[in-house]
Amino acid sequence: MTDVLTPVLTDDWDAAQSWKLATYESRGGYGALKKALGMNQDDIITAVKDSGLRGRGGAGFPTGMKWSFIPQDNPKPKYLVVNADESEPGTCKDIPLMMATPHTLVEGVAISSYAIRANKAFIYIRGEVLHVIRRVQAAVAEAYEAGHLGKNIHGSGYDLDIVVHAGAGAYICGEETALLEGLEGRRGQPRLRPPFPAVAGLYASPTVINNVESIASVPSIIAHGAEWFASMGTEKSKGYGIFSLSGHVANPCQYEAPLGITLRKLIELAGGIRAGHELKFWTPGGSSTPLLTADHLDIPLDFEGVSGAGSMLGTRALQIFDETTCVVRAVLRWTEFYKHESCGKCTPCREGTWWLTQTLTRLEKGQGTPGDLDLLLDQCENILGRSFCALGDGATSPISSSIQYFREEYLAHLEHGGCPFDPLASTAFAIEGANA
C-alpha cells in the first residue's frame, strides 16, 4: 500500500526532533546547498526548469520559468519571497512542513536565492501560527550559526540574509502582490499588474515569490537531479506533492505522493471514509476550487486531470465530506469566510460576497425561492473574472459547483422549510447511528 507514496519533504517528519539542524544534517541536509554553491546559477535555474516543478501554491506556474523572468541586468537588488501565508480553508501542508522540518525550507531558500542572485530573502508566515513562526525563526538562527546563511556561505563568496516576517491575519495577503504590500508595511491589498513582481515587486525591485512547498522541493531536485524529480508524476505535472486529507476519512493526514494519484487511492491510504458512511463531495485543492463528487474518485490528481474535471488542483487540500454533510451549509460557511476575508478593494468581491452570504443564508433557512439559485449563479457570473484578484473568483467556486452537483439539495431546503440535515451527524463527535 505504501509503495505509492514518495516521502521526500515529509521523509523526516517522524525523526526525533526533526526540526533541529543536527537531525536535518544527519540525514544529508544542506548537502544540496553545498552542491548548488558549486554550480553555475543559470544551471540551477535550468535544473529546476528541467525538473518540471510547478508552483505548489495552487496556480501551478512553472517555478524555473518564474525564476528566469528575473531581469538580471536590472541594477536593483533581487529578492526571494516565500509565501508561507497558508490560509486557504482546508489547506494544511506548508504549516506542518515548517513545523516539522523547517530546514528543508531554509535550505531551499538558500539555493533558490543563490540561483536568482538574491542576497535577501523573506519568509512571510501567516501571523496566527506563532509556533511555526518560532520554529522557522529558530531554524534560520541555527542555519546562520552553522554558516548556511549570512556572509560568504561556505566560502562561496555568496551572501544571504533571511527575514522571517509574521503576517497580521489576512487571507488576502496570500495573494502575492498583497503579500508584498504587507511586507512593505502597507495595507494588504493586491497591486495592479503590470508591473509584475518579477520586474518590480518588493520595494519595486525584481522579486520571485514562491510557495513554501515549491521552495522546499528545490533541494531534492539539486541533490537528486532534475530527471529524478521528473520521473515522478504525470506528463505535465511532474514530481511529488503533499496531499492533505481532512474531513470524513478514518485517518486525516498528509500523504506525499507523485502528482496524478487518485482520490480513491488516497482515501484507501487514509483508511477509507469514516465507518458507515460514504463520500458525498470533496474539494481537490481547498475551498476556492470547485468541489467534486464521488464520480470523480478516479481522476488523476494533477493539474490537467483536475482541470479536466472542471476544477483545479490548487493546494491539494482534499476536504472530504460524507453524506451527513449539508452542502448548502458547507458552502455558506465558506462564503462567510470569503465575505470576512474580502479585502474590500474591488466591487465584485466586496459587495458580491456580502450579497451571496445573505442569499445563501436565506436558502439554508428554507426562506428563499427556486429563483434564488439562478440569482446565485448570476451573482457568481458577475464576480468570476470581474474582480481585481483571484479571491473573488475563489469565492464563487463552491457555490456554482455545488449548485451544479447538488441543485436538488438546495431545493430540498425550500421544500423542507429549512435544512433537512441533522447538523450534529456530520461532526467528529457524532455517535454512530444516533440521532442527535
Add this chain to the structure above:
Amino acid sequence: MTAELVKTNQVTVTIDGIQVSVPADTLVIRAAEEIGVQIPRFCDHPLLAPAGACRQCLVDIPDAGNGRGFPKPQASCTLPVAEGMVVNTQATSPVADKAQQGVMEFLLINHPLDCPVCDKGGECPLQNQAMSNGQGESRFAESGGVKRVFPKPINLAPQVLLDRERCIVCQRCTRFADEIAGDPFIALVERGAQQQIGIAEGVEFLSYFSGNTIQICPVGALTSAAYRFRSRPFDLVSSASIADHDACGSAIRVDHRRGKVMRRMAGDDRDVNEEWITDKDRFAFVSTRLDDRLTHPQVRDTETGELRAASWPEAFAVAARGLAAAKKKVGLLPGGRLTAEDAYAWSKFARVTVRTNNIDFRARPLGADHGAEEAAFLASTVVLGAPGAGAVTYADLETASAVLLAGLEPEDEAGTIFLRLRKANRATGARVFAISAVGTRGLAKVDGTLLPTVPGAEAAALAAVASNSDVALDSHSVILVGERLAVVPGALAAAVELARSTGARLAWVPRRAGDRGAVETGCLPTLLPGGRPVADAMARVDLAEAWGVDAVTGKDGLSGSQILDALRDGDLNALVVGGVDPADVLPSGGVDKKLRKALKKAFVISLEVRSSEFTELADVVFPVAPASDKAGTFINWEGRVRSFPKVLDHPSSLPDVRVLAGIAEERGRSIGVRTPEQAWAEIVKVGPWSGERAGFEAPASAAAPQPAAGQLVLASWKQLLDDGRGQDGDEHLRASVRPPVALVSAGTLTSLGLTAGDEVELAGPLGRLRLPVAVGEVAEGVVWAPASAPGASVRHQVGPAGSAVTLVGGTK
C-alpha cells in the same frame, strides 16, 4: 521629422468596430472617449494613477493586439492600448454590458437610497451611471437583502464630512490626498464591506486642498460642511470665474442661487490649475454677505461729524469737492484685490483726475527703500511678460530641470504653483530649492532642498547659488521670487543677476489676485499703464496722446508706505483708499494714534466692500462690488489674462471703475470709461509700451542686519489660511487653520534651554506673544512664526519678518 515621430507614437485600435489612432500608452477608457463612447467609471480619474478598483469600466477585448483575446473582461481604466487591439465596450458587447450591469448592481446593494436628500443627487456619477448602465429594479431589495449601515456623518476635516454608507471606496480621495496634495491623512481602514475611508485617531485630514476630494467624490460620500443640505444642483446656476484669493488665476465655477453664492468648485483648466483649487479658493466666499457689507454710499455729515447715508450723486460731489480742495496733495492706495479694469481706472484717475503719481497697490511691508527696488524690478523685468511672450508658465514649471524659490512658500502663497511643482517632482524628479529660513512641510512635499537663509540674507544667498553646483541652474530652470523679497535690499537685484548669469528664467509671484494687473495698469508711482515708465517723457507723451489729455505728470510719486508717512506728517491732504486692509499696511495692527489724527484731518475717500477701519475714518465711503458682482480680469503671476463675467447682480454696489468715473466726472476731469468693458477696451487700445523699458540698476546691497547676542531673527509670512478678512464667515474653513507655533531648529531649542511643546514668549519691536514652541528644519538663529494666525498675529503683536526678537521659555 517631428511629424514622423508623432506618427510612430500613435497606436491604432478598433473600438466597437471603429478604428481610432491614439498616442501609445493611452488607456482604453480614454481611447474610447475619442470615438464618443463613454465607458462608465468611478475610480478612474485622468489626473490620478490608475487603480482598477471599482471594476465598473470592464470591456471585452477579443484581440489584445497579438491575435489573442483576454478570456475575461478587462478594466479599461488600467489597460493601455496596443497596436491592433480590438475592444468591444458595452455598446457592442453583451459580455461587457453584462459585466458593467453586474458591477453596478453590486455597487448599489450597500448604497443607501437617500438620493433625495443627498447633496450629490442630481450631479452624481453613481446616480447617472446607474441610470445609463444599470437596471431599474433591485434584485437585492427584492430578495430581502440587508444593507450595511454606519453612523453618519463623520468629520474627516472641519470642512469635509464623510457619510460612510454612501462611499463606494473608489479611493479617488485617498489617491488625491496621497498623489496630488501630498497629505495622505486619509486612508482605507477595515476590510470587506466594512472597508471605509478613515483618519488616524486625532489626526484630521488637514490639507489646504481637502475640498478637492469633495468635488472628485463620484458619490455623495464626501460633502462640504458649509454646503451640506443647502441646495440642489439643479437649482444652481453655474458661472465660470477666476479665483480671487491669490495670484494663481485658478479657474473656478461659482454655483449660485437667487443672488447668493452657494459654493465654489474647481474649474477645469489644464494650462493653469488643472482641476484643483485650494480650500481658500473653494470655501472663502461668504465674507461679502456678512452684516458689515456696505450697501450704500456714505458721507460725513458736516454738522454731526458722523457718517450718514448719501445718494450716489451726492457722494460723488462731496468726493470731488474734497479732492479739488486737496489740490495734488493726494495719495491713492488701491490695494491688491482689483481687477485689471478697476486698477486701470485707479491708475488713470490718479494721473488724469488727481494729476499725481502718488499711487501704490502694494499694501504690505515695503522695506527701508519704500519698495523702490521692487518697483524698479517690476518695471524692468516683470511688466508686459505673458505666456507666449517669453514669460514663465505653469507648463514651464512642469518641465523645468530645477526650480529655485526665494521669498516664496508656494503651499501657503500660491497653492496652484505648489501642486504643479509637486507634479513635476513626481513625474520627472525635477528638483526644487528654497532660499528660506524654514524647510516647510510644503517644501518636503515637493522633495525640495532648503538652502537655509537667515531673513535679510536672501541677496547673498541668491548670489551664492550661482556657484552652487548642486543647484546647477540652467536655461531649463526657473527662479520664482515672491513679494516678500521687497523688504530685503538687493535681493531682487541678486535674483535678476542670477537669472542673467545662469540663463534661468525668472518670474515674480505676488500674493493677491489683483497685484499683477495693478502692475500692468500702472498702479505704481513709477509706472504708467502698459509698462510705460513715468520717468520716460516719450512714454508720458504717448500715454497723454492715447488719453487725449494735455500731459501726464512726470513728477515723482510716493509709494504706499511713503503715502502713509506723508499723511502722518501732514504733507498730504487727501487719501483715496481701496481694497486695503488697514491691518496690512499699518504696522501696529490698526491705525495708530498719530495716523488716526492725520486721517481725521485729511480728506479720505474709501472704496470698500465691507466696513473697515478706513471706512470708519473716511469722509466719503463708496460701496464697491466684490469680484462676484462685476465682470473683470485678473492677470495671474504668469501674466496670463483671466477674464470672468459678472456672477451676481447686486445693484447696491458698483465696480471701482464706475465709482472713480463718477468722482472724476464731478471733478470735471473724466477718466473716459465707466464700465469694466470700456476699461478693458481702452487697456487694449492704449496697449503696451513699445519704447525702451525702464532699466534696473542694482542698488547698493546692504549687509544683512545682525541680531544682538541672545536675539533671534524673525522669519514670518502669512499662511494660506489666516486672519484675512476674505475668509470671514466660514467657521469650518477657519477651523482648519494650522495652529500657530514658534518654530526653531533643534540646536536653537537646546541653546535656549527649551523643550518642544513649551509655551514661550516671542518678543519683538511691537510687543510680545505667547506661542507653543516646536522644532523644525529652521536656519540657526532664526525663529519662524505665522504672520497672521487668527488670534496670534505676529505681524501686529511682535513685528515684521526680519525683526530681531527674543524667545523666552515659559510653562508647558
